[in-house]
Amino acid sequence: MSESETESDYSLPDDLPAVQDALISWYEDDHRSFPWRETDDAYEILVSEVMSQQTQLGRVVEAWEEFLDRWPTTADLKEADRADVVGFWTDHSLGYNNRAKYLHEAAREVEEEYSGEFPETPDELQNLMGVGPYTANAVASFAFNNGDAVVDTNVKRVLHRAFDVPDDDAAFESAATEAMPDGESRVWNNAIMELGGVACEKTPSCDTAGCPWREWCHAYETGDFTAPDVPTQPSFEGSRRQFRGRVISTLKEYDELPLSKLGPRIRVDYAPDGEHGREWLEGILSDLADDELVELDTRDGDGDEDEETVARLRR
The missing domain is CATH 1.10.340.30 (Hypothetical protein; domain 2)
Structure with a gap:
């Protein structure tokens, strides 16, 4: 999609200052309280x-x-x-x-x-x-107060529904930039993300949340509240992220651990030759080593034992 095509596929309301004032007033009157919103x-x-x-x-x-x-x-x-x-x-x-x-x-x-x-x-x-x-x-x-217009999934959903902005990154960037009043990035970016977080969610609550853009909103007028697909976060339970975290937590308790002892401590079904065994564990540790979070050493085993890899937190 060319820039000219993108710009012609949507238009913000002619009375843009009123649109801006409505959102900022709505946000300043009442918004979720988070401590990082109280600091600069x-x-x-x-x-x-x-x-x-x-x-x-x-x-x-x-x-x-x-x-x-x-x-x-x-x-x-x-x-x-x-x-x-x-x-x-x-x-x-x-x-x-x-x-x-x-x-x-x-x-x-x-x-x-x-x-x-x-x-x-x-x-x-x-x-x-x-x-x-x-x-x-x-x-x-x-x-x-020195930023550009933020464009996250909430903002994309708001712009798509309110002003019929097409599902295109360039269009969203352009519309977000045009909508934000000059020199107001602090309050504006907070406000438009708040709108997407409490009023224009995947299932919208336009009236109950008192959405300040109802009189201009294309979706509210037409009843069509479709929005760009939002990727879902993979489940944490059983994920690679979960076991990376377990490795870190386990190694915090010990100066170091050989893989033969680390594996059973991070999952009960660990078996060296199984699906979630030595090769699987080495893959997780390799990623953590690449991220400079753990160190791996290969040492001679005791007696007739083969070489053993030992893991420790990198400090």
Whole structure:
């Protein structure tokens, strides 16, 4: 789809200032309370954004508060033992634990390369380890009011339903940018994500949530509330993520473990030659080693025993 075709496939309302004012007023009158919405500290916001990537917001609150109690600044996090940070991530079921490693490294970069002061633009923030375009824009928006229009699955759903924006990334980027009032990225991005999170969910609650865009909304007018497909998060139970976390938790209890003893500790059906046996375990450990979370050594066995691989947390 060309840029000209994309732009001609939708149009925002002529009275765009009224649309903008309605959403901001709706958000400021009443919205879900999260502690990271009450701060403009870039480090605190970065922690919340990284934690929220795979975890429901309600569960993030406790983890976020405990993390910041333990490591309240980038200077504190930089000095932390990386194994402790990864262990915290695993203990709180915060998704892929390599994100903890990236957060730890980003804190070091802020301290050593930016003299303890966060960069303030989306482009500059992407220079930090593990900070991609979405997270960089969120930090720039919520910490410095200096971001671009956010485009996540909630925002896409809102724009598709409200203004009939086609299911095309370029169209969503264009429409989101056009809709956001200049210099208002902090409140606007919070507001439009809130709209998608409480009113324009997969099953919409337009009237009960008091959606401020009903008078302009294409879906509300036509009754057609279809929306772009939203990928579903794979089940955590039984997933590779779950067993990566179990490896980290188990190795926290021991200085090191040979694979023959590690395997049975992370799954009850472990059998060296089985489907979830030695080869399966070596694959998980190889991934963790690539992420610089564990170290593997091969040693001679005792007596007549063959060589044995030993795993430990990398510190």
